[in-house]
Amino acid sequence: AQTVTQSQPEMSVQEAETVTLSCTYDTSESDYYLFWYKQPPSRQMILVIRQEAYKQQNATENRFSVNFQKAAKSFSLKISDSQLGDAAMYFCAYRSPRAGNNRKLIWGLGTSLAVNP
């Protein structure tokens, strides 16, 4: 069975600085999807970034980028130029390949990110 591990329960960063959130996973599958979601306090969870395992290039979305190391089964999220609005709980998630009916997301425990002004 697949597992996702986020070993940092809490992180903090100064506004305008860069922070990296860690995520490792375990799977025997060769193709899969990885996601970072963020949930601000009392608000809905939104997708930050996704990575398809068969793509070697790291995904980037504006100030958010990932470092995807397939062999090491590592999927870290880097937030550059941190803003106050980045403060949230960040979840790393895994999903099996597109084929078949197994579309559930498998989640890490989450990392609570505080952004200090």
Add this chain to the structure above:
Amino acid sequence: EAGVTQFPSHSVIEKGQTVTLRCDPISGHDNLYWYRRVMGKEIKFLLHFVKESKQDESGMPNNRFLAERTGGTYSTLKVQPAELEDSGVYFCASSQGTYENIQYFGAGTRLSVL
């Protein structure tokens, strides 16, 4: 376009009572998922609807939980009777298409069983 909406945002009930959570997916999304996060633990999958059919209900904890999606639109998740360990945040998500890989989430319903 309206996102995924969940009602209520917070529910406090006593052990043994019944609670019904509702999820309205994004219009046109055939796939609807329920997840639960118990305090201190990972978010766990509960079940997956494709339209009105249960595609995968392998995560439902026990028969005190009943999920429905009549007409393939909104879904309800009923807990009857509620136990203390049912407390947590219940998330609903929806997605579109057969090979979709993006699930859109609601804000969740926080259930407190006292």
